[in-house]
Amino acid sequence: MIPKMFRRQVELRAYWRKLKAFVKKLSLQRQMMENLIIAKARQDALQRKMEERRLRLQEEANRRFAASGAMTAEEQEQRTLYTNVLEYEQDHDWPKLWKANMKENPDDVTLVSRLVSYLLSRCDHPVVKLLRKHQYRVYNGLYPIVSKGLPQSPAVLLRPSRSTHNLLHPETKRKSTNTVSSGQSFSTSLSLSPSLSHDLNTNYDDDDEEEEEGEEPHTQLTVDRENSFEDLEQFLTQLDLAPPHDSTDDTGSDSELTCDTSMLKEGHIQELEMRAMKEHLKAIVKDIHIAIDQLLSLCLLSFECLNTASSKDLCLASIEEAFFTPLWSALVALFRKVNREREQAFETSMKLYQDASPGVLGVPSKLFPPEPDTLQGSYPYKSAVQELKLLVKDCCPQKKLECIVRTLRVICACAEDYRCLHEVDSAPKTAAIGADDLLPILSFVALRCQCPQLVSECAALEEFIHEGYLIGEEGYCLTSMQSALAYIESLHTGGTYLPADKLI
């Protein structure tokens, strides 16, 4: 009897326990439901607040641009971008802190560069987002052409250190993961068409519209987006390895055409293609100028404290460096295609005159050592040649320009030294190096550099040199460099020069 009762009691207790647990679970669930509802309500409120804030900021942006009167699409875009900046500043403190810092230390010159480089390292800031957007657009314009007509060798040397993703953030390696993710978010809107004919034959503006329309599905094959940068990497490596005339020969789609058409037609097609390529390059150059102008103005809108003459220059220099660094090799590849003939002429002269003495190029004998043997494995102006060789290694126009200036300075210093060698007896005369001496020496140095790519590099620099530098020392040096290169190109023809207007 007793054990039976005991058993029932145990069973009852077990039931009770279950019931209790069930009730507890129920109340928990109810609580959770309530919490969810509260959360939803809060979220809605927040959403409303965000919306209100956006409107308020939009109004603020509108007020700021109110003076402009009728709005163009461009102004509309700028207004939207500025709203984004205001929004960003509501969510982040650092812009305020930097602005205050700038106000407190107006004389600290380094502050400007530090601010701009900090700004450019914030991936989520509207300025950086805009920078990426423009970079991808330019890259998109370059990719189909640069990648075209190259030998498809499977074994390609990849240089991971030059990966574009890393280059996007040269100053902060730690940030590279962020960069990649932001890169991918952008690349989803890219569709790279490998067909050159499509891209070249359609008007560039049409392409633009297509892009702006968003996800317009292209009929062409879409290159694997994840690998697109790597592809570019490969092609560029091949470009670097192959001699210029091989790399630029259009062995791709043209071969089938040339099989059954006359030489005349082939020439005509090549001519058309070259013209289209020049047009394309022109459009890209224009795009880049617009992009940089837009970036600079957004930068100055975001930080009004940067809007002084000197800060603006520093700001522009930083933007240009960030903008060009990942793009330069692709950009110069297109310039090389367009300037193929000039590079070939340079190469021909280079081969003919590689061992020529400076005198052959018109350098007066007092400006180089009389006995080349005394230099022991060296040659006159070697230090200038070494300096100039560094030009192709830089990735931003400003740095390249500085390299050219340094080359010319080294030339002047060397010339002075050589002249002193000749005039040991007499007192040093006042006659200094003028253009009459400089240009032949520079030609000699450029020739010894043995780098036909210089032609395209300088052609590109010409497009992107900052206007303020045109009239100054930098402009003079670039002009002299251009002249020397053109002179070398004309050398192998034995005196018939290139028409000067080709250079302008």
Place this chain on the structure above:
Amino acid sequence: MAAGGAGGNSGKTYSFKVVLLGEGCVGKTSLVLRYCENKFNDKHITTLQASFLTKKLNITGKRVNLAIWDTAGQERFHALGPIYYRDSNGAVLVYDITDEDSFQKVKNWVKELRKMLGNEICLCIVGNKIDLDKDRHVSVEEAESYAESVGAKHYHTSAKLNKGIEELFLDLCKRMMETAQAEERLKGNGASQSASSRRGVQIVDDEPQATPAGGCCSSG
């Protein structure tokens, strides 16, 4: 084409580009070195020596920055001249009064400059080496009447004796300022236009070039 390089945004500072032309032995290097020489400072020569020189002036209360671009006089570089001339506000064409040939060369350059830059460029024709007047081969009348016929001014200088050089450049600066001011008036005060037409995109050569010369004097 060469718009007066007036700094639109920072007061009254003019930036002018002047090209220096002349055959090898006419003494243009000495001439320009004389001009940019600073008696109180021995380091007057820039790192590019006499090929590129700058001078800051103050003319009737206005600041002027002068950039003097030397060009190579040799025949072999003649074809390359135009890329040096572009956007120049002034040109100094030097010949040697004892060398008839060098005067002929000046005439060629004048033609080329007028063709390239029209009437906006201020031309100075300079007969150098007047210390050697006894060997003169280019008559004063011929030179002066030629200069007048092409709308240029004529000067006589001696780099050796430091004669006439200061006057030459001062005069040139004043003329370039006048041209720049006239152009400013013509434009109305289109101060804000520099942003859009900042850089001329020049790949195809049939497009007229509309870049104003060095508008921004704050940098560089």
